[in-house]
Amino acid sequence: MKKKIAIIGSGIAGLTLANFLYKNKNHDFMIYEKNDSLPLDEGYGIQLSANSIKILNELNFSKINSEKIYHPKGLDIYNIQNKKLCDLDLVQFNTNNEKYTTLQRSTLIEFLKDDIYNQHIRFGKRIKEVSELKGKVFIKFDDNTNDLVDYVIGADGIFSNTRTFFEKKKNAPVFKNAIAIRKTLKSKLGLAIDQSKVSLMMGKNCHLVIYPINKNEELNFVCIFRHKISHPDNINILLEKVVDQNSNLKKFFNEDFKSWPLYATPKLIPSTNNKVFYIGDAFHGFLPTLAQGAGQSIESAYELFNLIINERGDIQSIYFQKRSKRAKIVRRRSNLNFFIFHLSSKFMQKIRDFFVKFLVKRKSFINSYLGTVYKN
Numbered sequence: 001m002k003k004k005i006a007i008i009g010s011g012i013a014g015l016t017l018a019n020f021l022y023k024n025k026n027h028d029f030m031i032y033e034k035n036d037s038l039p040l041d042e043g044y045g046i047q048l049s050a051n052s053i054k055i056l057n058e059l060n061f062s063k064i065n066s067e068k069i070y071h072p073k074g075l076d077i078y079n080i081q082n083k084k085l086c087d088l089d090l091v092q093f094n095t096n097n098e099k100y101t102t103l104q105r106s107t108l109i110e111f112l113k114d115d116i117y118n119q120h121i122r123f124g125k126r127i128k129e130v131s132e133l134k135g136k137v138f139i140k141f142d143d144n145t146n147d148l149v150d151y152v153i154g155a156d157g158i159f160s161n162t163r164t165f166f167e168k169k170k171n172a173p174v175f176k177n178a179i180a181i182r183k184t185l186k187s188k189l190g191l192a193i194d195q196s197k198v199s200l201m202m203g204k205n206c207h208l209v210i211y212p213i214n215k216n217e218e219l220n221f222v223c224i225f226r227h228k229i230s231h232p233d234n235i236n237i238l239l240e241k242v243v244d245q246n247s248n249l250k251k252f253f254n255e256d257f258k259s260w261p262l263y264a265t266p267k268l269i270p271s272t273n274n275k276v277f278y279i280g281d282a283f284h285g286f287l288p289t290l291a292q293g294a295g296q297s298i299e300s301a302y303e304l305f306n307l308i309i310n311e312r313g314d315i316q317s318i319y320f321q322k323r324s325k326r327a328k329i330v331r332r333r334s335n336l337n338f339f340i341f342h343l344s345s346k347f348m349q350k351i352r353d354f355f356v357k358f359l360v361k362r363k364s365f366i367n368s369y370l371g372t373v374y375k376n
């Protein structure tokens with residue numbers, strides 16, 4: 001039977017689900033977004049591995065303008081002094097049509113918005129009240145409009161407001177004692193790195209990731225460093241600690257960057273209402289150290305879509321079991337990466353470097369550590 005679905009939030013998770021529902025045509029749906037527009041001018045990068053490209057290809061992602069994306073063939077691992085330790089072949093996880101892809105987040109949003117923008121997104125909407133009515137969910141928004149739906153999908157990010165209306169148990173995101181800064185670089189870097197690959201530089205209490213985001217030689221630059229306060233008074237004092245480890249990095253830390261604290265979801269908790277589901281960061285917010293946040297948002301949307309259209313069994317419990325199993329794997333690896341990327345003792349760094357060099361060459365290890373995530 002035709003269902004009516006309200007998707008709260010137009011990030012990568014919400015837009016992916018909406019695209020599948022649009023293509024399927026069997027259900028009515030609307031995205032309710034709190035902001036007044038989509039962030040289409042935002043230049044920051046994301047990495048998508050084969051697991052999410054496979055799903056996006058069902059939405060014709062392979063037809064995207066190839067100038068706007070990049071397929072890095074490898075990951076080069078350096079210490080913060082720019083000495084190369086080893087490299088990892090990323091092509092091993094690719095198939096002909098599903099390649100490790102880097103791009104601007106806005107390029108992905110632009111692609112996902114195309115079919116649904118005019119008819120299926122309402123901006124400036126925040127839930128004010130929810131109630132049960134005739135076996136459905138009645139949602140009131142703060143502009144006094146409303147909707148009566150069969151399913152509500154919370155796709156409103158790590159600080160999900162949807163949860164506060166439907167869940168008694170809090171699952172507030174936890175600050176992970178780390179801050180990220182990001183910018184897009186448009187010029188030659190002056191670092192001894194191969195700009196066509198993903199470069200990871202591991203330092204004391206910090207790491208950097210640099211990768212191309214299109215064929216226009218633009219690069220995404222992200223530096224993550226440990227810090228106990230989520231909103232430091234003077235971020236430049238912290239950045240000096242990175243520059244102290246490699247003075248060549250000074251030029252990247254001028255005013256022109258964006259910074260934000262890193263949070264993660266402490267627990268994976270099922271929805272307590274069988275008409276309400278959470279996808280993307282609203283279900284599982286990870287540390288970005290496995291670059292899987294967007295990829296898992298896409299996966300979660302796709303899994304839920306398939307359950308909704310097939311309508312077989314207890315959708316809620318099947319979704320939760322499958323999704324939490326997958327999320328636990330990603331969370332464990334993201335947390336472990338976070339730990340090993342930031343070691344502060346010189347001695348521990350030496351041991352780490354030895355093991356990283358050793359393990360990167362072990363096919364069976366790489367297959368179980370990354371292959372299980374990238375080739376789902």
Ligand SMILES: Cc1cc2nc3c(=O)[nH]c(=O)nc-3n(C[C@H](O)[C@H](O)[C@H](O)COP(=O)(O)OP(=O)(O)OC[C@H]3O[C@@H](n4cnc5c(N)ncnc54)[C@H](O)[C@@H]3O)c2cc1C
Pocket residue numbers: 008009010011012013014032033034035045046047048125126127155156157158160161162180222262279280281282286288291292293294295296297
């Ligand atoms: C430093 C950093 C680097 C990252 N790098 C990568 C990477 O390389 N690869 C990768 O896969 N992932 C990466 N991620 C993670 C990735 O960006 C997120 O996991 C992903 O964007 C989550 O998508 P989402 O749709 O679930 O949530 P969001 O993108 O947060 O979208 C939520 C949407 O809901 C809206 N909203 C919020 N509240 C409400 C409300 N009350 N009512 C209505 N709408 C609301 C928001 O405005 C937004 O549009 C990174 C994250 C960080 C912090």
